[in-house]
Amino acid sequence: MSPYLALLRARWVDVLVPFALVLLALVPLLPVFGTGRLVAAAVGGAVLGTLVATLGAWRRWATLTVLAALLVAAVLGSSLGAPTTALAGVVPTPQTLGAVGSGAVTSWKSVVTLAPPLGAVGNTLTAPYLLALLATVVAVTVSLRTRRPAWALLAPAVVLAVSILLGTAREVLSVPLGLTGALVGLLWATWRTGRLQQGRPVAVLVLVAVAAVGGTGAGLLAPGGNHRLVLREVIEPPLDPHDYPSPLAGFRSYLKDHREDTVLTVTGLPAGAPVRLATMDAYDGTTWAVAGSADGSGAGSGTFTRIGERVEATVPEDAVTVEVELGEYAGVWLPNVGRTYDVEFAGPDAVETARNLYFNRTSGTGIVTTGLRSGDRYSLVATPVIEPPVSALEGAPLARVDQPELSGVPEMVVAEASAMVAAAETPLARVQALVGGLQEGYFSHGLEGDAPSLAGHGAARLAQMVTDELMIGDEEQYAALMGLLGRAVGLPTRVVMGFAPQAVASTGPVEITGDDVTAWVEVAFEDHGWVPFYPTPDEDRIPQVEEPEPQDRPQPQVLQPPPPAQEPPEAPPMDRDEVDAEEEDVPEDEPLSYTLLIVLGVGGSLLVLLLPVLLVLLLKLIRRRRRRTRGSGSGRVAGGWAELVDRARDLGVPVTAEATRREQAREVVESLATGRSTRRRSPRPVDVSGLDTTTLAGYADAGVFGPVLPDETAVSGYWDHVESTEGRLRRAVGRRRWLRSRVSLTSLRKGR
Structure with a gap:
């Protein structure tokens, strides 16, 4: 063997x-x-x-x-x-x-x-x-x-x-x-x-x-x-969803610019399942926005993180594969379906696109920081959201969800919410009261040939809906308004924007146009999760216009130009170089996190790599300290001699353990002078004229076998003599050989 x-x-x-x-x-x-x-x-x-x-x-x-x-x-x-x-x-x-x-x-x-x-x-x-x-x-x-x-x-x-x-x-x-x-x-x-x-x-x-x-x-x-x-x-990914425009702010653009154009082509879309674009639970008086960890919204909004191999760890057996090909759609928000478990991009830029995908599991929202464009393709593994029946929600309590604080909510909206749910006694009754009250309004996109209806969902626009004699708007306004009304009466609400195709085949591609854009509200119920509700009136519910009414038609056309001014967030995020100076707080956090991670990574790798060396040095330091400070005076003197012998062994000097101290002293001097070594490659001979190991060995024998135990002064003096001898030994063998001996394990393997 x-x-x-x-x-x-x-x-x-x-x-x-x-x-x-x-x-x-x-x-x-x-x-x-x-x-x-x-x-x-x-x-x-x-x-x-x-x-x-x-x-x-x-x-x-x-x-x-x-x-x-x-x-x-x-x-x-x-x-x-x-x-x-x-x-x-x-x-x-x-x-x-x-x-x-x-x-x-x-x-x-x-x-x-x-x-x-x-x-x-x-x-x-x-x-x-x-x-x-x-x-x-x-x-x-x-x-x-x-x-x-x-x-x-x-x-x-x-x-x-x-x-x-x-x-x-x-x-x-x-x-x-x-x-x-x-x-x-x-x-x-x-x-x-x-x-x-x-x-x-x-x-x-x-x-x-x-x-x-x-x-x-x-x-x-x-x-x-x-x-x-x-x-x-502790370390948050460097992504703030507020760096990107709210998708709801561009709701009317799909109807104005791409009403008949194919925005998405989806294959394998489950019947009745909408395509989700983004979930928004933060409002600032101007727009509903996607919240995340960067704004301190808490666990209810979730966090955007880069995904690894999959979005979710396990994929259920009833999950389906949905193929998506982008047409006229362009933006950073990832269209997805139901609860998404995996995303896989295709095409020449698939690796780069996947590397820039961030996903929020809590809200089911994805962001591709480099942007999506026409022709991009990807597949989703997802399960559609199954809406519970009304009977199951009748006695269900509301779920406890942490959500960001809203700001800029008009007082009249809060007052209207209290009036609408005054007679409701259960959470479901409050939701139904809000939905029923809003569905009594009228529908209009505000486009050519439609009844006047301004775009946007800022505080003034939503306040106008509850104060004017005719409540009018489309999915953008009604979903945004119900989100505020629900929060005002204690309902955990959030606004979702997406696409709802009119007819969906179980198999085969489905072309989704800009006319399919929609928005709805979700309310969180205990044991049922986020349940969707649709407060928008039917599209055929339009206001009846009196005969004199056409004289007022020029007014909406005069007021029509302001809507483009309400949509500045549609500027591409790639053009943000011009405002870097105004957003210095974001770049300050991101480099700090990355710098901290790089320092931790480099420091951790070096620490693990140097761990053997540090461990050897630590063991020798502990041994030296124990020899010098513990035990009787004679034991500490003997420890000083043992320390010198171990230094010689680490240098490769053969020292007989059973020999007397004087014999060991002669072995050290002769081995160094002749170049004898335990190493495979014998070192060069060194000048040993300055070493007085024999005298040091005699002092050690006297301290151990003498009639009087060494006192503290004698012990300290002996160790000073040992250190001076080590200094001369270091100069004799050279810096390189001495440093190698400091990390040698030879003396640690030998018995004392």
Whole structure:
């Protein structure tokens, strides 16, 4: 049997336990990625790290050699970190190396800014791959090459903490995982050091069971609102929906410019299902707008995040695939259907478009920051929203939803809302009272040949609807008005804009024109979600015009020019360069978040990479401090000599452990003078004329075996002598050899 296999056979427990603990610490990332590729990346990285660590222990590699081997292993296994760029998902390509190289810095940002599940998108798997690779190298190396195995548990603990920070908020696995990993690791470390007494395993197993059950129970019974801290909840994606014009502000443009034109062509649209464009729950006195996390609207409005592999983690069996091709439609708002679970773009710009897609799961609204244009194609996996029957809503309470505060609501609208629901006793009755009252109004688009009806839904326009003798408008005004009326009487309402084709076939393409544009209101009911209501009167309900009325027709034509002035938000978001100076608050937040993420990514990667070196330096510092400050005077003097001998061993000087101190002193001087070394490559001889190791050994023997115990002054003086000797030794061997000895594990492997 080869020496390497003999090492693995003799120390398999010391290899297996750190390996398993690192993989256990990566379990919280499973719901984040939601793909088997994560398992491959974690296991593959852990296997490569274990291989490097065991080879380093067998060949007694120095720290720099282990780091070089680690870099080679990371390159060979780079396809695990970016499988979509590798040949057949296995063989690395130059693109794979570039993706993993950049992913060492950027993948951490992607993990916390993309909405789960991430799948194997881009180079996001680089983060768990590097965590597994680096952590196993550190843990297995410490386990095999030191006499303090408990330090090997530090690497899995760090990985578990990072996994929790990169994970999702609603998970209870971290408590039992942390307890199980800690107790198993402590049990192994106790057994490794020979301190596990007979009868203790039973007590430890009982402790493990009680802690795991108690921790899991505490996690399950904890209040749902107390989420743990994760980075994705702290670092908001750099997207403010207010940077883009409200889609409802351009409602009339579809009727004026594209009434007969094909705006969308949809294939596979479920019968009766509308196409949703955007959900709006914020009002500022001028327009209904899409809210999000950037305006502090709270959880009710949801947040816009970049999606990973899918919009939702799981797709129900009854979901359907809907194909969408854009015609005359252009804008940033993504037309979708019902509850969307996945979006997949097609065409030459599909990758770039998908990379700029942000989706708000709570409101079902998508934004493509680079904009959509005629000819773009994509497919949706969605389920249509099923409206509950009225009988099911009769006794249903309203849902508790956090929504942004409204501003600029006219007082007469609030007064009208109270009057309309005065006789209603249930939530459904209040909604029906508002819908019925508004449907008593009249319908008009205000176009040529229609009754006068101004566009827009600002405060003055909606106040005019409730104060004029004739309430008149179209879906834009009635939906906007009901949204305000409902909020005024305590109803959780939001306004939705979209398209409702007149006839929908179960299969085959459906052409949606500008005349199909519509808007409606949704009210949140407990156990039923957001239920749609349509307050707009029938299109054939138009005001009857008296004979003298035609004389007043020129008036609407005089007033008609103002509507274009009410639609400045239709300016493309790409033209915002001219107003950057007025919106300095947004650019200040975005670079800060990105800078913080880059600093965290670079700092975290460097910290993990330098963790072996820092750990070795820390162990040596603790050992030196213990030798100098603990024990009796004679013990501290002996510790000073032991410290000097360990420095010599780290330099590659062969020192016999069983020899006397004077013999060891001669061995140090002779080995340095002749170039003898335990290393494979013998160093050059050095000048040892300035070393007085023999005198130092004599002082140590006198302090240990002398008739009088050394006092504090003697101990301090001896350690000063040791430090001066180390300084002369450092100058003799040179800076490079001395620095390499500082990170050598030789003295940590040897017994004291």
